Amino acid sequence: MTNFPDIASIRKDFPILNEVIGGKQLVYFDNAATTQKPRIVLDALSGYYEHYNANIHRGIHHLAEKATGAFEDTRRRMQKFINAPLSEEVIFTYGTTDSINLVAQSYGRKFLKEGDEIIISTMEHHSNIVPWQMLCEEKGCVLRVIPINDEGELLMDEYEKMLSGKTKIVSVVHASNALGTINPVSDIIKKAHKVGAKVLLDGAQASSHLFLDVQALDVDFYALSLHKIYGPTGMGILYGKKELLDAMPPYRGGGEMIKEVTFEKTTYNELPYKFEAGTPNIADVVAAKYALDYVDTLGKDNIAKYESELLKYATDAVREIPGLKIIGQAKDKVSVLSFVIEGMHHQDIAVILDNQGIAVRTGHHCTQPLMSRLGILGTTRASFAVYNTIEEIDSLIKGLHKAKKMLG
Incomplete structure (x- = not known):
């Protein structure tokens, strides 16, 4: 896994990542909607x-x-x-x-x-x-x-x-x-x-x-x-x-x-x-x-490589969840992972994840015609940025298993 220069050091640049949601450390996977801001910008x-x-x-x-x-x-x-x-x-x-x-x-x-x-x-x-x-x-x-x-x-x-x-x-x-x-x-x-x-x-x-x-x-x-x-x-x-x-x-x-x-x-x-x-x-x-x-300063090449590794790890991990289908499996992708789980509504999944401090996006993502073409109402979307970690993805997988146990 790429480590440039140190992900822990990068995370310190983003004050919001210290937030605690419902007693849980924030895991922010809604980067496709908006990214968090480093201290230098604030x-x-x-x-x-x-x-x-x-x-x-x-x-x-x-x-x-x-x-x-x-x-x-x-x-x-x-x-x-x-x-x-x-x-x-x-x-x-x-x-x-x-x-x-x-x-x-x-x-x-x-x-x-x-x-x-x-x-x-x-x-x-x-x-x-x-x-x-x-x-x-x-x-x-x-x-x-x-x-x-x-x-x-x-x-x-x-x-x-x-x-x-x-x-x-x-x-x-x-x-x-x-x-x-x-x-x-x-x-x-x-x-x-x-x-x-x-x-x-x-x-x-x-x-x-x-x-x-x-x-x-x-x-x-x-x-x-x-x-x-x-x-x-x-x-x-x-x-x-x-x-x-x-x-x-x-x-x-x-x-x-x-x-x-x-x-x-x-x-x-x-x-x-x-x-x-x-x-x-x-x-x-x-x-x-x-x-x-x-x-x-971080370097676009470094960012792209690291995010690609996060996406691959998350993609491989969610494939092990029974009933989960990845939506969007193009050969070339940015670090966006959308999926549906059989028998579970995407909003219910998001609520359970939010209770674990995990922020994802659900719904049609302002692409209703696309969702109609795919024959679905919406997806759960986890999107990754340079400050995200493998450990956070493990928390997501754990949260999805919990959601499946509660809703499946």
């Missing part, structure tokens, strides 16, 4: 409010200039994290959902027309379904869906058949929050570009597990949320190629996104500010830099 949040809380970009006093500098440092840090060519291609949003809506309501409204087609996949989160449905209803576009096999992998032959000159946008999840599947996004992008379509990747789940290189992928848009990368909630980014962002109209109107306003006409600001109307989520943006620094 200190950055409080440090901003204690020492240089001020609005940004327009003030010339010391606090405003310090806050502006820290805010823009995060933009440059994120540029490096995803390997974007330019810092102005990094737009701060309130999360992946907000980023996808920005593309749908700005790029989609301007460039799509009746009869144009948008392709998504069966495993999409609702946040990558509903904005496109809304656009289709408004513009008369057609929404098409890539099917999956029973293991939770995209049927790429079917995807290729869907592509045509009518295809204008392909928007798919990089890694599934419900199944853990890592999609063949490089192939998806290349095939879409051959017919002239633009591609958006929902990177909410992939961003904490996988190396991100938007230039190598040649992706047009990439959306992610920082709260899944050990950072604050309410903060995300949209990466977009500069020529596309330049051609897109603003998504919201207000302060910061303007150059000049008269009652007759308004001219808009340059990138990235054109898409950042109003006072932004300054403190969380500032703290996000420290989350990215933390991940890079």
Whole structure:
């Protein structure tokens, strides 16, 4: 088992892991929903409010200039994290959902027309379904869906058949929050570009597990949320190629996104500010830099290897539980383990685990169409992060055996 540099030392960076739930030490396996925050991020949040809380970009006093500098440092840090060519291609949003809506309501409204087609996949989160449905209803576009096999992998032959000159946008999840599947996004992008379509990747789940290189992928848009990368909630980014962002109209109107306003006409600001109307989520943006620094200090390779080992150990262990079926058995997965147990409701399982101090997620995971395709109402999902341990997985297995004894 990988030990870098010392898992016990890493766990000390996360104060919440000391919580006691019902007399039991917290075991946190809901990382696909949100990761916990290291002390360095918490200190950055409080440090901003204690020492240089001020609005940004327009003030010339010391606090405003310090806050502006820290805010823009995060933009440059994120540029490096995803390997974007330019810092102005990094737009701060309130999360992946907000980023996808920005593309749908700005790029989609301007460039799509009746009869144009948008392709998504069966495993999409609702946040990558509903904005496109809304656009289709408004513009008369057609929404098409890539099917999956029973293991939770995209049927790429079917995807290729869907592509045509009518295809204008392909928007798919990089890694599934419900199944853990890592999609063949490089192939998806290349095939879409051959017919002239633009591609958006929902990177909410992939961003904490996988190396991100938007230039190598040649992706047009990439959306992610920082709260899944050990950072604050309410903060995300949209990466977009500069020529596309330049051609897109603003998504919201207000302060910061303007150059000049008269009652007759308004001219808009340059990138990235054109898409950042109003006072932004300054403190969380500032703290996000420290989350990215933390991940890079540990090393994405180390994190990925360790999480893969946790997933393998947990997968092998749950297979020994009678009546348990793993949902999502793709060859390439991030550290997400979803399952059902015959004769047991997933919510009942979660309640029994919670009584043991074990936090998991249950339900449809905002992927109701996917659950319908699989013929189930929902799953129990355990998702692992860099601070989790083999001993915690053993506690999960013990808790599942207890649930089976009580409910089976």
